[in-house]
Amino acid sequence: xxxxxxxxxxxxxxxxxxxxxxxxxxxxxxxxxxxxxxxxxxxxxxxxxxxxxxxxxxxxxxxxxxxxxxxxxxxxxxxxxxxxxxxxxxxxxxxxxxxxxxxxxxxxxxxxxxxxxxxxxxxxxxxxxxxxxxxxxxxxxxxxxxxxxxxxxxxxxxxxxxxxxxxxxxxxxxxxxxxxxxxxxxxxxxxxxxxxxxxxxxxxxxxxxxxxxxxxxxxxxxxxxxxxxxxxxxxxxxxxxxxxxxxxxxxxxxxxxxxxxxxxxxxxxxxxxxxxxxxxxxxxxxxxxxxxxxxxxxxxxxxxxxxxxxxxxxxxxxxxxxxxxxxxxxxxxxxxxxxxxxxxxxxxxxxxxxxxxxxxxxxxxxxxxxxxxxxxxx
Ligand SMILES: Nc1ncnc2c1ncn2[C@@H]1O[C@H](COP(=O)(O)OP(=O)(O)OP(=O)(O)O)[C@@H](O)[C@H]1O
Ligand code: SF4
Ligand SMILES: [Mg+2]
Numbered sequence: 001x002x003x004x005x006x007x008x009x010x011x012x013x014x015x016x017x018x019x020x021x022x023x024x025x026x027x028x029x030x031x032x033x034x035x036x037x038x039x040x041x042x043x044x045x046x047x048x049x050x051x052x053x054x055x056x057x058x059x060x061x062x063x064x065x066x067x068x069x070x071x072x073x074x075x076x077x078x079x080x081x082x083x084x085x086x087x088x089x090x091x092x093x094x095x096x097x098x099x100x101x102x103x104x105x106x107x108x109x110x111x112x113x114x115x116x117x118x119x120x121x122x123x124x125x126x127x128x129x130x131x132x133x134x135x136x137x138x139x140x141x142x143x144x145x146x147x148x149x150x151x152x153x154x155x156x157x158x159x160x161x162x163x164x165x166x167x168x169x170x171x172x173x174x175x176x177x178x179x180x181x182x183x184x185x186x187x188x189x190x191x192x193x194x195x196x197x198x199x200x201x202x203x204x205x206x207x208x209x210x211x212x213x214x215x216x217x218x219x220x221x222x223x224x225x226x227x228x229x230x231x232x233x234x235x236x237x238x239x240x241x242x243x244x245x246x247x248x249x250x251x252x253x254x255x256x257x258x259x260x261x262x263x264x265x266x267x268x269x270x271x272x273x274x275x276x277x278x279x280x281x282x283x284x285x286x287x288x289x290x291x292x293x294x295x296x297x298x299x300x301x302x303x304x305x306x307x308x309x310x311x312x313x314x315x316x317x318x319x320x321x322x323x324x325x326x327x328x329x330x331x332x333x334x335x336x337x338x339x340x341x342x343x344x345x346x347x348x349x350x351x352x353x354x355x356x357x358x359x360x361x362x363x364x365x366x367x368x369x370x371x372x373x374x375x376x377x378x
Contacts, residue, residue: 014065021063025109032108032134042131046121052229052261053079053102058116058130060094060101063109067333071097073285074116076359079229079278081121084255084262086276086293088269088308092329094285095265099231102263103147104129104137120145123228143173146222148215150234155218156206163202166190166221173225189220192257194250212243219250226258233265248275269312273297278365281305284329284340287359291366301368303347339371347372 047054060072072094079085087095100106101113102120118129122144129137141147149155157165166186170177177185183202190198193216206214215235222230232251236244252275255262264275272279272293279296281289281304289302300306307325327344330336339345342352351371359369 017067018065021065021068021110025063025112028112028114029109034133037131037133042127042133042136044117044119044126044128046119046126048078048080049121050080051078051119052081052121053263054117054119055098055102056117056119058098058101058118059114060097060106060111061114062111064333069332070285070335071332072101073332073335075282075285075287077280077287077290079261079263081261082255082259083277084264084275085278085280086264086266086272087280087282088266088272089282090267090308090329092332093282095267095282096233098282099147099233099263099265102129102231103141103145104132104134105141120229142169142222142227143225144227145229145231146225146227148218148222148230148232148235150237156214158206160205161202162190162204162206162209162217166217166224169221169224185224189224190217192223192254193217193220194246195220210243211239212246215239215243215247216250219247219254223254223258227260229261229263230255231263231265234267235264236271237266237268244271251275269297269308281308284335285332286340286356287367287369288341289366289368289370290359291363295363295366299363299366301362301366301373302341302370303345303372304341307344 055075055077058072058075062069062071075094075098077085087098089095097106102118106113113130116130120127120129120140163183163186166189167182170182170185174185187198187202190201195201195213195216201209201213209217235251236247239247248271251262254260264271266272276293279291279293280287281296281302283304289296289300289305296305297309300309304325310323311325325344330340330343336342337356338354339352339357342348345352349371351374357369357371357374359367360373362368362373
């Protein structure tokens with residue numbers, strides 16, 4: 001076939017995919033537009049009432065003209081009340097899409113939660129976020145669950161002063177605070193996140209602040225409502241090392257002050273070791289290992305986790321070259337039907353060409369998805 005014939009064929013294929021995508025996403029979008037959804041439809045039960053959040057078999061896909069991007073492909077994890085759970089994995093493994101799914105902020109119509117449950121232990125009774133109507137989600141977002149993003153500049157409005165932006169957040173989320181008291185509350189929030197000249201910063205524009213200060217402002221804003229769950233997506237990646245340490249210290253301190261739970265998303269294992277009670281390792285849209293920080297760091301079982309830990313630089317240890325896991329993450333549009341890590345794995349055994357391994361319990365709190373442990377059981 002000549003080049004033009006190939007191009008023509010590819011365009012035809014894309015048109016077919018686009019047509020089929022339109023039909024699929026219409027079904028989801030129609031469901032979202034439903035008004036007056038009865039509470040009974042989204043009420044649920046927590047499997048463990050001590051958890052604030054339980055994600056069960058979550059699938060979030062993007063229906064693009066190039067094919068279906070399976071960004072989150074069967075994620076199951078839980079966040080116990082008052083604990084910090086770190087979600088780690090290489091770039092593109094689906095960490096941010098998981099967090100956006102929790103907030104129901106996945107951008108439609110192409111992005112859709114196609115399957116699974118996100119059980120949230122609301123003070124008024126547990127709900128399944130996947131089935132919860134957007135009107136209810138607006139009450140939850142920012143009030144009960146808040147999010148801190150990687151790049152504060154994208155979340156702060158450059159043309160408004162810091163003070164007025166936090167004032168506005170307080171007015172939206174805390175109707176119990178009188179208008180005359182709002183500024184006082186804003187200054188209190190700025191002081192809470194360790195900003196010394198709070199009155200001065202109140203009058204500043206975002207561009208007048210350093211990156212670390214802006215991230216503190218973002219954290220102050222996300223804490224206005226005393227959230228029960230904070231999702232921090234790479235909160236320190238854009239900051240230099242000393243500021244990183246200060247922001248982490250701040251998050252840790254705040255967690256005890258306001259007794260919140262934290263879902264900390266990062267690819268920095270150093271941050272995880274310092275902050276997390278539990279660690280969840282994600283690879284190509286799936287969870288490959290999870291457990292307490294001690295389980296995962298001191299006793300990693302999945303070859304991918306072992307590779308991640310090996311590739312982390314260690315202070316006072318001289319190496320010629322830092323280890324990096326060979327190969328690449330599989331294309332999320334064309335995922336294999338065997339273990340997604342197989343092409344990069346140095347521990348591969350015969351059955352690895354078979355079914356995709358399921359997450360199985362290997363210790364009290366330790367789970368892993370790898371055929372090496374099927375063998376042990378046999
Ligand atoms: N709007 C979108 N349309 C199509 N694909 C998307 C979209 N958003 C994310 N994806 C794809 O979903 C996959 C997961 O992306 P995600 O942003 O969750 O990765 P991540 O783990 O947060 O990576 P990073 O560490 O780089 O932030 C990637 O393959 C990405 O290309
Ligand atoms: S299932 Fe096999 S290929 Fe996959 S991580 Fe385990 S040993 Fe490696
Ligand atoms: Mg991300």
